[in-house]
Structures are given as structure tokens and as C-alpha cells.
Amino acid sequence: MTAHAVRLETAGASVTVVSSERTVTDWSARYFGPWWKAAEVPSESVCAGAVVTAAVDTSQYDDVAFAVTQAPHTSTEYARAQLLLARDVSAxxxxxxxxxxxxxxxxxxxxxxxxxxxxxxxxxxxxTARLAREMMRGQLLRDGWAVLHASAVVDDDGRTVLTLGNKGAGKTTTALALAASGGYGLLANDRVFVRPNDRGGVDVLPWPSAAALGLGLLRALGWIAEVRERLAAGESLHPTQDGRVTEAIREGDCTPIWEGGKELKAQVFPDQFPEWFGVPLATEGEAAALVFPRIDREAVPAVEERERSLSDRDFMSGATEDRYPDVFGLLGMDGGGAVGARREVARLLAELPHHSVVLGHDLAENAHFLSGLTKGCA
Incomplete structure (x- = not known):
């Protein structure tokens, strides 16, 4: 049976995905290709380095499942599903x-x-894609990178605007307002890898993931019609998207959908930003400015006097990466990076321009204001 292989590479880290199912390797190539270099390689050349192999095989699934349940095992949650774990320390x-x-x-x-x-x-x-990313994360963290909870856009010179804040603060809105207005590439929607460089700055790399966009934001960006047309033509958004969101988009209904206090959002593949919306993706940059947004429906975009600086809560850690705990031993360290690396990044970022802003619901106004604010320093 023919095997297919795709190698992912960024900043000296690499992982190869191998499977007899081309759909599996194509998925990883699509998911990571725009942000991490993803290239098909001969499967016979895969003899060293980190490897994830994948098989759609009921009998092999049954064999491993049986071995787990027959051995002493524990139960945890991984990727929002129950996971039974059996560790063989000697092997x-x-x-x-x-x-x-x-x-x-x-x-x-x-x-x-x-x-x-x-x-x-x-x-x-x-x-397979999820675990390939975890393998890459482990290599990057061990090489001195840390994970910052931020959205990011990059201009043509590689200067990066980082947008920070608590959940719902407007990180995604700020990044997409800048990226959609032109002059910036989208580097990340929710988190980035960061590491001090030898120039006294902070390098930034993307964390590839699907982007969660509320129906109201899709409408404000003027993208809802494009999504409807794509869905009608048989294309699809990420499979983790709730079917109720898909149906609302098909009907042109942009009323936010809530469940248990959480908004259900559209889940956009990375490659759909350039292909569907004309928003380019950036692959790397150097931090140049920090923006701390606040969204107020009736507000006119403006700079605020409130003080906001980088803090420990702006970095991810093993405790906050609770959806994907390191149950497979792929990281070998805290999931957000070494404490020393986070502290050094925080020290360097503290020297950059900080902008606390309030934004309204007019995306064009937000984009014009943000572009004027950040172009001088980024």
C-alpha cells in the first residue's frame, strides 16, 4: 500500500506526517501549509526525526483499545473527549x-x-494534525520559545502588532480589522510563539489553528455573503463548527447563537482567509507594538488612558492549556514554555509602545483608526 508523507517545518523544528490515506496527509498540509512550511516528501525518505503515522484501520484500533482496557489505566479528558491511558514505564x-x-x-x-x-x-x-502540532510545540518550547495569548498581524517589513486581552476583549476583531483593511498579513488569531532574538527584540511565529468568528463579526467584515456562496457551492468550514451556525449562515441570519453562556461561532480554516476573504497570512515577524482593546458597541474608536501592561496571565502555561494536556509526553516541559523564557519576553515587550483602545462595532472606523495608530510604530 502506498504511503504519503508531508513534512512540517518552522524555526528549525520539524515533524513528518505519514499515512496510506492521502486525505490524512492532505489535511495536515492544508492546515499547516499557509503558516508552517508544509511539503510532500517521499515516504521512504522518512527515517529520522519526529514522526506521526496515521491509519484508518478498525482492527488496529481494536487491538490498541483492547490493550489499554486490559492494562492498568487512568481516565482523563483530551480534546473534549474521554481518554483512557495506559503507561508502560519500562518500555x-x-x-x-x-x-x-x-x-x-x-x-x-x-x-x-x-x-x-x-x-x-x-x-x-x-x-493527526492536532498531535503533529503538539510535537512541533514541544520542539519549539524546548528551543526557548514561549506561547503568548495574543492575536497578531504583520506589515510588509515584518513588524508585528500584538493584540492582547482577556477572552472577549476584542483580540480577533482588532487583528482582522487591520488585516482586512490591507497592509497587514494575519499571523495568528488567538496565540503565538514568541522568543527573544539577538537584536534585542522578540520574534513571533504563528500557532496554526482554526479561527472562531462570531456571526456578527462575519457580517461586520462583509464576509457573510462570500461564506454563504461557498457553502452553497459545496465547500465547507471546519468540521468542529456547530451545525446551527452553518444553518444560520445558509439562511443569512447573523443573530448570535448562544449556548450555556458561550457564543457558537463559525470555524474558519487558515487557508480560507486568503482564498475566501483576500486576507494574506504571514509566516513570521518581530514584535513592534502592543494593543489592548476594549469593545463598546456605541463607542467611537479612541485611545484610552487606562493603564494596561503585559502580565503573567497573557502567557499560556500547562495549566491554561487544559484542552490538550501533555498526556503523550510530547512536550517534556510546561506547555507554555519555560518560566525564564516568558519573563525575558515580557521584559522586552514592556519596552515597546502600548496602546489601550476602545473600539466600536463599525469595522471600517476601527480599521481606519487602528491603521493610523499603529503605522507609526509598526
């Missing part, structure tokens, strides 16, 4: 099964290898 392996998703895993952290087995192609493809 240096971790086996796991997610019964609801019909996914099984075998990890050899010391060898840099992880195998994914499942019964459904799409589930295997998404799990």
Missing part, C-alpha cells in the same frame, strides 16, 4: 483510546514517534 510507551471518537494512540516520546489509529478518516485526519 517508554503510552497507549490510549478515546472510545467516543473511535481513536487509539501509541506514543513513544523518547523515539519521537506517535501512531494514530481510527475508524473514520476525518477523525483520524483531525487527530
Amino acid at each position: 517508554g510507551t503510552v497507549r490510549a483510546v478515546s472510545p467516543k471518537q473511535a481513536l487509539a494512540y501509541r506514543s513513544e516520546p523518547g523515539a519521537g514517534r506517535l501512531d494514530v489509529f481510527g475508524c473514520h478518516t476525518e477523525d483520524v485526519a483531525t487527530a
